[in-house]
Amino acid sequence: MSILLQVLVFFLILLSTALVVGIPVVLASPGQWERLKNVIYSGSAAWSALVIIIGVFNSFVK
Template sequence: MSILLQVLVFVLIALSVALVIGIPVVLASPGQWDKLKNLIYGSGAAWSALVIFIGVFNSFVS
């Protein structure tokens, strides 16, 4: 169970880094927001769900 939690936290960190780098690049690129806004919103929703899931899962691991 602990290994799964570590993998989930690693995925959260990787997604966070991707969003921190990717969102400003998309916003600075002309015309890219219209093409990629669904991807950005979906990634933000996945990040939020992952944070909540890790919090709930952590309460069962310890």
């Protein structure tokens, strides 16, 4: 069970890094926001869902 938690946290770290780097790049590039805003919103929703899943899953791991 703890290996699954570690994998989830690893994916959270990867997604967080991608969003921290990607969002400012998209916002600074002219015209890219309109093209990639659905990707940014989807990544943010996935990040939020992953945080909630990790929190719930963590309550079951000792």
